[in-house]
Amino acid sequence: MSKTYETVIGLEVHVELATKTKIFCGCSTEFGGEPNTHTCPVCTGMPGSLPVLNKAVVEKAVAVGLATNCTITQNCKFDRKNYFYPDNPQNYQISQLYYPICRDGKVEIETDGKKKFVRIHEIHMEEDAGKLVHDPYTDSSLVDFNRSGVPLIEIVSEPDMRSAEEVIAYLEKLRLIIQYLGTSDCKLNEGSMRADVNLSVREAGTEEFGTRTETKNLNSFKAIARAIEHERERQIDLLESGEPVIQETRRWDDNQEYSYAMRSKEDAQDYRYFPDPDLVPVHITDEWLEEIRNAQPEFRDEKKLRYKEEYQIPDYDIDILTNSKKLADLFEATIALGAQPKKVSNWLMVETMRLMKEHSMDPEDLTFSAKNLAGLIRLTDDKVINSSVAKEVFEKIFTDDIDPEAYVKEHGLATVNDEDTLKKVVEEVIAKNPKAADDVRSGKDKAIGALVGQTMKAMHGKADPSAVNQMIRKLL
Amino acid sequence: MDLMSLTAVELGKKIHAGEVSVKEAVQACLSHIETYDKEYNCFVSVDTERAYQQAEEIQKKMDAGKLTGPLAGVPVAVKDNMCMAGSLTTCSSKILSGFVPTYTSDAVLKLQEAGAVIVGKTNMDEFAMGSTTETSYYGETKNPWDTTRVPGGSSGGSAAAVAAEEVPYALGSDTGGSIRQPAAFCGVTGIKPTYGRVSRYGLIAYGSSLDQIGPLAKDVTDCATVLEIISQYDPKDSTSVNRNDNHFTEALTDNVKGMHIGLPRDYFTDGLEPEIWDAVYHAAKVLEEKGAVIEEFDLGMVEYAIPAYYIIASAEASSNLERFDGVKYGYRTKEYTDLHNMYKKSRSEGFGAEVKRRIMLGSFVLSSGYYDAYYVKALKVKAMIKQAYDRAFEKYDVILGPVAPTTALKLGESLSDPIKMYLGDVYTVPVNLAGLPGISLPGGYDQSGMPIGIQFVGNAFEEKKIIQAAYALEQTGSYHRPKKVAERRL
Incomplete structure (x- = not known):
């Protein structure tokens, strides 16, 4: 008898916050725009520039935290996540590791009439990166920093989900909460909501977690569901054939319905997180917290x-x-x-x-x-x-x-309510359809439908059907 | 009359009085740079054209009565780690070759608003890492007192330019002593303000939690005057503090009666040259005679400051310097195979040895598995050093001590032994770690005629007290010029 497996899933959901300006500078967050037009020394990482926190980001993050039953960290901090990539102008991302703004939340989901809670480990604030564009004419890469510094929150769940249905229910719940808050439009296809799936499988009944993988590049709920099914099958196949699951990051290709490994744990980067000395700790006073709470929709x-x-x-x-x-x-x-x-x-x-x-x-x-x-x-x-x-x-x-x-x-679509006009048309219809008229006269009430239809047609739909009905009866 | 022999405030008065035009002041400054800087190499770049253009604009404003500040029309040099729109800004590093920012650092902006004429950018240790100004990609700066010696660092170009009378005053930056130590080595005066007093916006960061911009000048009056101008709240710097107690020139009174001055016993160890030891005690005696109450005490934590400083500053630097990658500006290697190779070669070729050493040190102490043992522990030491000062300032108004354990070293002497160079920062780095203000001023000369620096350290945002103490001390021994500079007018 073959073994039965349980899928264990946790999600990392990035949500772009709908603030007018970026998280650490006054540049516009508006989508689109000519490349590098919504930029300044701060969001292009110029030397000597300094970040200044946009308070609206804190308010929106707290609002999401409150709506997902989180504890708010009233003294939170920003940390630097160091890694080199050209879309990241400072080569570090300002994020939160040690003191994220929200912790220990939960949301209730419902699948097949069954309710359960998905716990939220934390929500943290961070800045988005720029966008790399490959120019085939010059065979070079260009960077557009318009998106650099757009505020994000990352909502990290506990590994509480067991199926694609639960994952979709959780995402829909989050999306609904965030849309109700007006914090983001949460469009997966435009990237204002992005979900990475952490998934492992284990034999049903066991307590210990299996080795997990992280799947990225999921642009729709359908893609998420397909990727989960695929990854579950892939891991079970490995285990069944006695091979280990490797802890790695995989990229989903929704056209091919296939995922491939991007990087494994061995070449995992050491991000050398440390508190960003350019920013002061964020102190959310009781009064401020209360203000945000009172403004919840x-x-x-x-x-x-x-x-x-x-x-x-x-x-x-x-x-x-x-x-x-x-x-x-x-x-x-x-x-x-x-x-x-x-x-x-x-x-x-x-x-x-x-x-x-x-x-x-x-x-x-x-x-x-x-x-x-x-x-x-x-x-x-x-x-x-x-x-x-x-x-x-x-x-x-x-x-x-x-x-x-x-x-x-x-377009002259108003109903014709003129009795004479109607009478004239109905008389014509009766004359042209003697059989149907006879049927109605002999009590076959259903036959009236054909006459009503013909009349409506003759009047190009601009009649009141009940008025037509009455007129036919009157004339027969 | 040699206009460059005047202090900045003296020159400013002459300009206001109409005795000297702004153009004449700038002309004098530029001609001194042209004549003397070949010998000292204080400058990375000098912008003559812009200086004259600024001089003209400022003269017009002054004539119209729109500029009334004490430094209007006075030329100034700025350390080359402060951004200036349209001007080359290099941090004395190859990696910033050709970098011209589009924005101006806030401190420079405040000076410009006050009518200062910026004549050029001064040499420094690469990315302000060093105590000798020898690690500059643009060559070492030489000490005007003795050109076989270093001017100190990292603001060595600024200190030497003031000592050589190439400019009346200059801006420097101080992360672990980079204003105070070169001031001491070059026999000039410099203030490192309280952390948060002067905006860091536009200052290319070395150790962000320690960096402060401050003045270097011939005397305490000039320094207080400059600091008053540049220390204004700046919303562009989250660590800038909004206060209204920056009227530092009010503290320029020769009165230390009843002032409690602490002298840390633990500063006086075998590592300190006896002549400097004597000079500090002499300063204490002078102030005592003027009515101050001098008391020796144990500050504590002194021996932990250097390791904590090099961990914190290097950690921050390793991250701050990541943006210099050859992608967006500055130096990019000529040939490369892929992105990773481009990063690696650009950075390997663009950074000098000392910068690489600190990037490696900083990356190591932040790496997973070592973070707690090094970085977190260093932060704890930093907090304990602050506490030690807090205890001291419950009893004392200011703390008196040396600036450096030696006078200016010979060129090349410390590069071969970085640890020795690091240990030279023992009296200055604790002040940065605690975020406190410190002033360095001349307090005598050693046997070879090299200037000795005296340091006063104050409690946070109590710059006035150190200015007052330094001003009182300054009254007893007037400012001296390097022999060669004094001989110019004979």
């Missing part, structure tokens, strides 16, 4: 309770709406403009979801405004347009955030 669990009480919408809707800060914000903003909650929910749950899937988008990518959704709902409430026209208009709102009222007017 309403998180998902509180929001869920409030939605149930305030909006009386189904639990299912609440669950989906609150699972994205963006959706929840849209929902609330549309209601604030006078729309009925359940109707708003329906638009978000049905049409929005369908179109998002069609365009393979995340809720965070939504660009339409609450104002135009509310306007659309008003048009249907007032029966200015019928539901199929409304769907058509919504598609335009979804893609281009158009003003529905103007759009309906411009």
Whole structure:
């Protein structure tokens, strides 16, 4: 009988913080921009330049720490992590090793209806590196320091996860918390959230951990799930064939669905960490901590309770709406403009979801405004347009955030409510479809559908279906 | 009249009075550099064109009444580890060949705002590592008192330039004695301020937790005046301290009545030359006669300062100097096979022996497995040294002692024996480790006519007390010039 194995996973998650300026200088953190335009002597590591801590970074890191039930280190310090690489202008990264800002947290995750806690070992602040660009024309490498000094937090979990599902649940939970905080947009594909997976396997029932590997370069949840499966299989294969797992860092290639070793423990670098003498210890006073605590937003669990009480919408809707800060914000903003909650929910749950899937988008990518959704709902409430026209208009709102009222007017999509016009069209339809008319007359009620359909078609969809129905009955 | 024989404040007064134009002052300075620096090699670079241009601008401002400070129009030299926008800044190292920063160090900026004319950048030990100014890539600086001797270091170029009267005053930096020791060796006055008093922004770091910029000049008045200008809070340096007690010239009074002065017994060991020993006791006697209360005491921890200093300073240096890698600026090796090889060759060829020694020492003490045994222990020693001073300053206003165990050594004498050179820092490094202010001023001459330095150390941010004590001592023995300098006017 073959052995059964348990997968043990811990994560190191890097999150780019959405501050206006960099962590140690006044340069903009804005994404993009011509190479080396968001730079200064500090973030390009010029000699004699000195770092000055951006307080907003501390506040955002503490906010994440509080939201993940961490203990805040009220006297924390920065350390230098020394290593040579051209994207690292000082050849050391300012990070935190000895006194990270947050410690000993936990978040609750749910998979297959089962709840569990994933413990957080620590959260520390650090600076991002620049970007290397290879120039094929000159066969040389160039460095863009725009990203150098962009603030990051690294959230280090304990090895508490046992499956890819748990890992995804944990990441989604973190992402949701951070998005609720407005601390980062957490886009894996743009690198504002990056996860490294530490994974080992052990025989089920044993206490001791196996040798772990670290897998990097995971740019989507799908890639993470695939990499975990792959690494689990790879390690089990090694153990089954009596070979040892080597402690190493591996790089995942999602196109090839394959990982390869980047560096092993033997050539692991000695980072020679030591406290950065250019920065003074960060003292977070009780008052400051309290200020940050008081500024914490309403998180998902509180929001869920409030939605149930305030909006009386189904639990299912609440669950989906609150699972994205963006959706929840849209929902609330549309209601604030006078729309009925359940109707708003329906638009978000049905049409929005369908179109998002069609365009393979995340809720965070939504660009339409609450104002135009509310306007659309008003048009249907007032029966200015019928539901199929409304769907058509919504598609335009979804893609281009158009003003529905103007759009309906411009394209003449308003429902025709003129009795005479309707009567004329219905008479024509009855004349052209004697069989269906006879069927209705003889009590085959279902046949009315065909007549309604023909009428709607003849009126280019611009009729109220129930009004059409009534007119047909009246004329037969 | 030889304008360069004046102190900076004296020259500033003449300029304000209209007796001397800024251009004339700058002209005198530049001509002295041109005439005498061939012999001493105090300068790495001199920017004549910029100096005259600055002179013109400053003269205009002064004429318009916009510059009223005591040093407006007075020329100054700056140690070549302070960045100046548009000027070559080398740290006397090959690895910074051709490096021209786009920004100016805060201390230099403060001087410029006060109307100073910067004439050039002075020679130093490479990256301020050394006590002789012999490790410079641009050649050694010679002591104006005796050109077979070193000027001290690492601010040897600044000290020698003042002693040789090539400039009225200069800026230096002091990590373990680099202002005070060359001041002593060259018979001039220098202040190492309290850590945090002067912004380090733009100062190319050696040991970041110890580095401080300070003045070197002919007398205490000049030093106090310069320090008053450069010691302003700078938000660009996180370790800069925001205070408003920098009116140092107020302390220039010949009055030490009732001042409690401690004389550490543990300073006086076999390693200290007897003539320096005598000079310190003579200074104590002079001050006692002026009404100060002198008391001998045991400071403690003296023998641990050197090893702790070389561990901490080297550790920080090993990291601070990582940015010099041939990638972004400065020297890059001509031929290389790959990135790693480029790093290795650029750094091997770009750094001198002493710098490499300290990078290796620093890298070793920070490496995993040794960090606790060396670096952490050194930090504990640093804290204990601070405590020893704290205890002393409960009883004394200032501590009096020597600056160095010897007067200026012969050229080449200490390079062969780095440990001997390191031990020469015994009276200066504890002051940096404790972050305290110290002043070095001339206090006599040895048999061979070389100047002896006297040091006063004060409690943190009590520069005024050491200035007051030094000023009182200075009144009894006026400033002397090196023989050759004095002979210029005969």
